[in-house]
Amino acid sequence: MAPKPGVQQMDETALIKAAQAGDQDAFGQLVRAYDQSVLRLAMNLLRSPEDAQDIYQEAFLRVYRNLNNFRFDCSFHTWLYRIVTNLCLDQLRKRKVRKEEPTVITTAEGVLDRADTLAEARADGDPQRSLYSGQLRRKIKDVLSGLTPRERMVFEMRHYQGLRLRNIGEILGTSEEAAKNCLFRANQKMRAALGEFV
Amino acid sequence: MNGELDQNCVATREQLPMLLYGELSFDEEETVESHLDDCAACRSALERERELSTAFDQVAVEPSRALLQACREDLAARLALEPAPSGAAHIEKETVHTWWDKFIELVTMPTAMMRPAGALALLAIGFIGARVTPGVLPGFGGDSWSQASLANLGTSRVRSVEPAADGTLHIVLDETRQRTIDGAIDDAEVRSLLLAATKDPVDGLRGEIVALLTKQAQALDVRNALVYTIRNDQNAGVRLKALDGLQAFIGEDEVRGALTDVLAADGNPAMRIRAVDLLVQGLSQQNQQQAQVVDRRMIGVLQELMNRQEENPYMRERCQRALELVKASAELF
């Protein structure tokens, strides 16, 4: 149903070359091919429309300014996402510094109200329903914000953006294996915090 | 099952998330699958993993179209001030022209979610006002284009519209000098003046014009203007009028999209209630033969409203009903 972001390969190469030659209309088309998924990534990672909007602006401005450094040695999507993920990671790290660590750690380990979640699941007798309950959703948000910026990023790109680990590794400048380990750790933390659902 | 998991179970459980992500190697997947064939406990663990994965999806947010549009506009504004990318050999004047053309198109596009605030948005509105007035603007060719549009900003504005006895409309225009135009509502010039005036700063005038246009909603350009009004007009009364005009067009993606935006984000409770009413009404009348696109976003927004425990019981009941109808149409096809 949802078309994969991006434009057809042939068109895209032509568009990039045109944009590199100064054709702003071509650049506009490139932006519109990818900007929705960029915005979604930033929005889900940062949970703030203002911050997501800042990332959007900064990312596409950087792309525009550095367009002539793009040498087609990876896909445009990968190149764009390198820029976007770097900006997002910086932002997430800044927040980590600002926030008090203890809150994060407590939530990440799920000590706080893990018992509540479980009790709810049992009392209700309908795990499906309680899975969707507001409480669990809040819990998931807590755990997500307790992940390290890199774990958060890998989880986001794999789970919500549906990117392959190989591609995620390429974007983050690491191996597929390292990306996989990162995703694995993220999942372990999620499960530890979310009780015995898994 | 009794808390004691054997080695194979432990290994399998660890692999379940990667199995769901499709990120296991061929051999790894073989091992996991064959264990799952023999182990009911791990099979139900896989089911729980799936449920958890679905629960993760519930916290995903989809940026609103308004936000996307705001980002695009800001970027267009920023890029207009940027020098060409370093190393770009040349920029033809034509290129600048198409970029601006594109930008204007982007901002005035029927689906556009233009924020009324901001100098650039105003500039674009002013320009549209000028653009529809015949004879004011030279053609689009050449580099006089942007100068012309700037020079003619706001030179033509609809002051008032009055229906005449014979069914035609009498439009008073403010220009450097005032002039009048008479014509039927489906006359091209009249129509484009009306459409442009849906962005007029005077609430009362917009309200009248929107009310007139609702009778012409079978025309695509009118529907687009109404959709635009629903999303952008600051006056809830005007938005409500526009909403009513689209009642018969729930099947259109754009219309459903606008209704979804209202449900998700309109600050006015009457708008949200009216939107869900129209949705229920439109969907229950909808011809079942009509191919129905699975509107995931609509389902998501309704679901979210239910989850948010909307305090108004009527609203809750309507959302529930709308959700059933949307889902039913999704399942049909």
Ligand SMILES: [Zn+2]
């Ligand atoms: Zn087992």
